[in-house]
Amino acid sequence: MRVVAVVVTYNRKESLLRCIDALRGQQGAVTDVLVVDNASTDGTAEALQPLLGERVQYYNTGENLGGAGGFQ
Numbered sequence: 001m002r003v004v005a006v007v008v009t010y011n012r013k014e015s016l017l018r019c020i021d022a023l024r025g026q027q028g029a030v031t032d033v034l035v036v037d038n039a040s041t042d043g044t045a046e047a048l049q050p051l052l053g054e055r056v057q058y059y060n061t062g063e064n065l066g067g068a069g070g071f072q
Contacts (some may be wrong), residue, residue: 005030008070010038013047020051036071038064041049 007022009016016035023030037044037060048058061070 001033003030004032006034006035006071008034008036008038008067010042010045010064010070011040011042011044013040013042013044016044017047020048020056024055031055034059036061038066038070 007016007019008022018034020035023033032054033056034046035056035058037058039060039062045060047060048056052058065072
């Protein structure tokens, strides 16, 4: 079974990195993480670069759509 965690973020880089670390550390629960970035300006995209790959994907919305908007 494939389980994907969708994490919506906006200018919460440090919290996001801790969240991803916790999700990736789970045994068998979450197989992939999709980060939806509401156009953060705090270096989020750059901080995620080393983590991107098969299990962690990144999408930038281009504008701040809010928490619910990030799930559209």
